Amino acid sequence: MVKIADYASSSAVANVRTALERAKQYEAHHALLNLTETRALERAAKVESGEITGKLAGVPFVVKDNFLAFGAPTTAASTMLENFNAPLQATAVERLEAEGAICIGKANLDAFAHGGSTENSAFGPTKNAIDDTRVAGGSSGGSAVVTALDIVPFALGTDTGGSIRQPASFNGVYGVKPTYGTVSRYGVVAMASSTDTIGCLTTTADDAALVMSIMAGKDERDMTTLPNFFTPEATVLPLRIGLVAESMNDDVDADVRAATSAYAEKLRAAGHTVEEVSMPILKYTLAMYYIIVPAEISSNLARYDGIRYGYRAEALTLAELYGKTRDEGFVTENKRRIMIGSYVLSSGFFDAYYQQAQKARTLLIAEYQKLFETYDVLLGPVTPTPAFKLGENTGDPIKMYLTDIMTVPASLAGLPALSVPAGTNEAGLPIGIQLTGWRRSDARLLALASSMEAN
Amino acid sequence: MLTDDLLAKYDMTIGIECHVQLATATKLFSGADNDARDREPNSVVSPIDYGLPGMLPVLNREAVTLAIKAGKALNAEIARVSRFDRKHYFYPDLPKGYQTTQMYNPIILEGYIDVPLESGESVRVRIHHAHMEEDAGKLTHYADYSLVDLNRAGTPLIEIVSEPDMHSALEAKAYATELYRLMTYAGVTRGDLYHGNMRFDVNISIAPKGATELGKRAEVKNLNSFRSVEKAAEYEFRRQVELVEKGEQVVQETRGWDDAKQKTMSQRSKEDAQDYRYMPDADIPPIVLGEQEIIDIQATLPLLPPVYRAKWASLQLDRSVIDSLLSNQAYAVMVAAIQDEAGDETATRVAHWFASALGATDGGSSTDISQLSSVSLIELSGMVNASELSSTAAKDIFIELLTSDDSPRVIAEHKNLLQVSDESAIATIVDEVLADPASQQSIQDMREGKDRAIGYLVGQVMKKSQGKANPALAQKLIRNRL
Numbered sequence: 001m002v003k004i005a006d007y008a009s010s011s012a013v014a015n016v017r018t019a020l021e022r023a024k025q026y027e028a029h030h031a032l033l034n035l036t037e038t039r040a041l042e043r044a045a046k047v048e049s050g051e052i053t054g055k056l057a058g059v060p061f062v063v064k065d066n067f068l069a070f071g072a073p074t075t076a077a078s079t080m081l082e083n084f085n086a087p088l089q090a091t092a093v094e095r096l097e098a099e100g101a102i103c104i105g106k107a108n109l110d111a112f113a114h115g116g117s118t119e120n121s122a123f124g125p126t127k128n129a130i131d132d133t134r135v136a137g138g139s140s141g142g143s144a145v146v147t148a149l150d151i152v153p154f155a156l157g158t159d160t161g162g163s164i165r166q167p168a169s170f171n172g173v174y175g176v177k178p179t180y181g182t183v184s185r186y187g188v189v190a191m192a193s194s195t196d197t198i199g200c201l202t203t204t205a206d207d208a209a210l211v212m213s214i215m216a217g218k219d220e221r222d223m224t225t226l227p228n229f230f231t232p233e234a235t236v237l238p239l240r241i242g243l244v245a246e247s248m249n250d251d252v253d254a255d256v257r258a259a260t261s262a263y264a265e266k267l268r269a270a271g272h273t274v275e276e277v278s279m280p281i282l283k284y285t286l287a288m289y290y291i292i293v294p295a296e297i298s299s300n301l302a303r304y305d306g307i308r309y310g311y312r313a314e315a316l317t318l319a320e321l322y323g324k325t326r327d328e329g330f331v332t333e334n335k336r337r338i339m340i341g342s343y344v345l346s347s348g349f350f351d352a353y354y355q356q357a358q359k360a361r362t363l364l365i366a367e368y369q370k371l372f373e374t375y376d377v378l379l380g381p382v383t384p385t386p387a388f389k390l391g392e393n394t395g396d397p398i399k400m401y402l403t404d405i406m407t408v409p410a411s412l413a414g415l416p417a418l419s420v421p422a423g424t425n426e427a428g429l430p431i432g433i434q435l436t437g438w439r440r441s442d443a444r445l446l447a448l449a450s451s452m453e454a455n
Numbered sequence: 456m457l458t459d460d461l462l463a464k465y466d467m468t469i470g471i472e473c474h475v476q477l478a479t480a481t482k483l484f485s486g487a488d489n490d491a492r493d494r495e496p497n498s499v500v501s502p503i504d505y506g507l508p509g510m511l512p513v514l515n516r517e518a519v520t521l522a523i524k525a526g527k528a529l530n531a532e533i534a535r536v537s538r539f540d541r542k543h544y545f546y547p548d549l550p551k552g553y554q555t556t557q558m559y560n561p562i563i564l565e566g567y568i569d570v571p572l573e574s575g576e577s578v579r580v581r582i583h584h585a586h587m588e589e590d591a592g593k594l595t596h597y598a599d600y601s602l603v604d605l606n607r608a609g610t611p612l613i614e615i616v617s618e619p620d621m622h623s624a625l626e627a628k629a630y631a632t633e634l635y636r637l638m639t640y641a642g643v644t645r646g647d648l649y650h651g652n653m654r655f656d657v658n659i660s661i662a663p664k665g666a667t668e669l670g671k672r673a674e675v676k677n678l679n680s681f682r683s684v685e686k687a688a689e690y691e692f693r694r695q696v697e698l699v700e701k702g703e704q705v706v707q708e709t710r711g712w713d714d715a716k717q718k719t720m721s722q723r724s725k726e727d728a729q730d731y732r733y734m735p736d737a738d739i740p741p742i743v744l745g746e747q748e749i750i751d752i753q754a755t756l757p758l759l760p761p762v763y764r765a766k767w768a769s770l771q772l773d774r775s776v777i778d779s780l781l782s783n784q785a786y787a788v789m790v791a792a793i794q795d796e797a798g799d800e801t802a803t804r805v806a807h808w809f810a811s812a813l814g815a816t817d818g819g820s821s822t823d824i825s826q827l828s829s830v831s832l833i834e835l836s837g838m839v840n841a842s843e844l845s846s847t848a849a850k851d852i853f854i855e856l857l858t859s860d861d862s863p864r865v866i867a868e869h870k871n872l873l874q875v876s877d878e879s880a881i882a883t884i885v886d887e888v889l890a891d892p893a894s895q896q897s898i899q900d901m902r903e904g905k906d907r908a909i910g911y912l913v914g915q916v917m918k919k920s921q922g923k924a925n926p927a928l929a930q931k932l933i934r935n936r937l
Contacts, residue, residue, distance in 0.1 A: 068508065068509050081508065086509075087507070185511060186511055187509040189508045193736075193738045194737035220513065221511060223511070223740055224737075224738065301552075302545070302551060303508070303551045305545060308505060308506065309507070322545050345543075345733070346730050347732075
């Protein structure tokens with residue numbers, strides 16, 4: 001698989017052309033919604049002329065199409081924003097471009113990042129990089145597939161409840177969901193403000209650390225950003241690692257459990273201690289998540305009303321304009337989440353649902369905090385199963401939501417979590433393990449994953 | 456027919472919510488210019504105000520500072536931790552589909568203001584709380600379409616919510632007036648009522664005198680003058696009494712004020728009330744304030760109307776004169792400075808000049824007195840004291856000083872207004888007047904004890920001196936001679 005370093009020796013224009021060719025070669029996977037070919041080649045020429053320099057000079061990458069970025073519309077894979085051309089770029093994109101990286105295209109996702117399979121894209125699903133009868137995962141499905149297919153060495157994603165980690169695990173690449181506030185959310189189409197994070201998908205842990213260290217840091221345009229704490233770590237001391245018992249029960253696929261246990265053994269062999277730990281509260285986290293996140297979604301999606309930009313339906317009255325615009329501009333899953341969110345926020349239900357969920361979230365964070373007094377890292381699978389078949393879960397939203405069960409806890413607690421490739425099952429489908437740390441331990445998690453690559 | 460006797464059977468209860476636009480340079484959450492007066496529609500709108508995808512609010516700290524000042528002017532506690540929430544509804548002037556406001560943890564807690572009434576008494580109106588929020592844009596409706604202007608979208612506001620402590624239209628007007636003065640003096644708002652810098656929502660209910668339970672209230676929204684607050688309250692009182700007297704119910708509803716027709720009209724009833732689905736805004740961290748920070752900001756507050764009233768208690772001024780002075784902060788600052796520099800007597804004289812020559816202003820334009828200096832006003836007062844000027848002449852010079860760089864003496868000389876206080880010069884004129892045959896009747900009258908007749912004689916002296924003779928001196932000399 002390609003690494004960022006592989007691009008250092010060849011010319012920027014050649015790098016971009018290769019990436020674009022490979023993107024076209026794998027068009028049938030539908031990982032990319034639009035190429036930003038013209039702009040990419042212009043920027044490549046500027047790298048060659050020395051006008052653009054930096055740590056990532058001439059390295060091609062892909063953004064999930066919910067980042068505001070030049071060169072093609074920012075669609076969020078929705079009819080609502082199908083023709084929306086961003087007048088400015090996301091901070092994350094700006095920072096990568098400032099180091100010379102070149103965006104070559106925009107990756108498919110579940111519309112507005114609602115989903116775990118990229119089947120909710122208004123423009124059709126993305127197919128898994130290894131088995132094209134299976135889902136790419138989601139919502140950053142396109143980003144995972146372009147990375148796994150070596151179209152680019154890294155892609156940007158967003159992770160609100162597992163949207164980077166789950167597709168990374170389904171396609172056998174690294175996925176970083178950083179500590180909440182690590183990377184500015186400015187210029188990224190909002191899903192859930194309190195759990196949205198910006199991260200990346202790569203083929204090596206070191207590449208992920210490099211990309212994260214460039215994107216991380218305080219941004220005056222996002223009040224929730226943290227000062228940059230992201231310094232890649234070179235050495236790893238022996239760590240105390242907790243294997244989460246609740247994520248190794250019978251509901252989890254046997255191959256996934258075996259891969260996780262094998263990774264635990266490798267950690268022990270490398271000198272780390274691994275002990276089983278229990279987090280009883282985990283069984284409530286999916287319920288918390290599917291109250292808090294839809295509530296925030298219903299609020300963040302209120303701006304798509306057909307008045308100022310984006311899709312507008314033909315209508316005779318204002319009420320009809322709102323109704324038809326939002327009915328036609330959103331996909332079913334968007335509407336489902338808006339309705340759940342509106343319900344839990346409505347007067348009389350706010351205390352019973354939203355407030356209760358927030359209280360439970362506080363307990364979850366407290367439980368994590370207690371565990372991290374004893375352990376440096378928590379280990380578990382990313383998903384209960386490897387990639388499922390296209391169409392397998394589309395008729396059953398609850399079943400689809402259950403695939404998020406192991407990724408949402410870190411999101412609710414604002415913790416960093418990695419999806420690390422950990423082999424395949426007999427059919428060759430990738431399996432990922434998840435490393436979770438306390439806040440701001442992102443670089444240490446990546447250093448650990450990097451040190452395990454050789455083993 | 457509503458008779459006064461009938462109206463007297465009822466009590467009115469009024470609470471007021473006031474939206475105050477803060478005088479910040481930029482909007483509450485964006486860097487767009489916050490002064491949209493006379494600007495092209497949609498010309499001061501940032502991507503944040505426009506609600507573009509991916510935009511996030513960045514809290515304007517200046518707005519927080521002004522909110523703290525407002526809170527201190529309201530004698531209120533400032534919350535050490537306050538938070539923003541989202542209030543959801545769909546309307547074309549609301550770009551994000553929600554208004555960012557403070558529902559659960561407002562920045563300004565309980566307070567009060569003492570409102571002086573025309574009767575000379577005052578009423579204490581308690582403040583329930585005040586919160587920060589952003590203004591919406593503006594919609595203009597035409598025959599078959601409407602236009603949206605987002606210039607005002609994102610303008611910082613504080614909404615001051617009073618307790619229902621007012622019981623007459625006059626009290627409501629006095630509260631609105633005093634609130635306006637507090638907010639403008641404190642520098643919280645530009646106070647341009649014409650441009651909607653302060654807007655009042657007046658909640659009014661009636662109940663039979665002595666009743667313990669309040670009636671259903673009507674809320675008259677968006678009043679932008681003190682007079683309309685008064686008139687709307689008066690109108691509502693009569694309307695509600697009439698309903699109850701007819702045996703009908705007052706419905707809880709929102710009403711608008713038609714200034715041309717001087718009446719309120721139903722807009723929407725409680726049944727149509729929306730569910731705003733309030734929720735905390737996760738994009739904005741809580742505002743956390745330290746005690747010292749609050750103290751430091753409070754220390755920058757200028758003197759407020761209640762302080763001036765106390766300070767001027769020794770000046771023996773009528774309520775109306777004090778009101779005129781307070782209607783313009785610059786007048787108040789000047790009179791107080793003169794009081795400090797030259798004492799009560801001079802300040803009283805200057806206060807009267809301000810009151811009679813410039814009068815009161817009500818939130819609109821007011822006379823610019825930046826040209827005036829306390830030094831020249833004290834000099835002018837001194838000239839009156841020394842009988843060099845008549846009080847009429849002094850007032851003329853006062854007006855002249857608003858636009859002139861010259862000293863009062865130079866103006867007086869130039870306009871030939873200096874009084875003659877040279878006794879021998881006046882004595883000559885007095886002798887001429889007394890020798891005049893036309894004066895003989897008055898002289899006769901005076902000798903018979905009709906003292907008022909001296910007026911004619913003094914008048915003649917003033918006339919002959921072209922108004923420059925010191926009248927007191929002329930009178931003294933006439934008496935000496937007769």
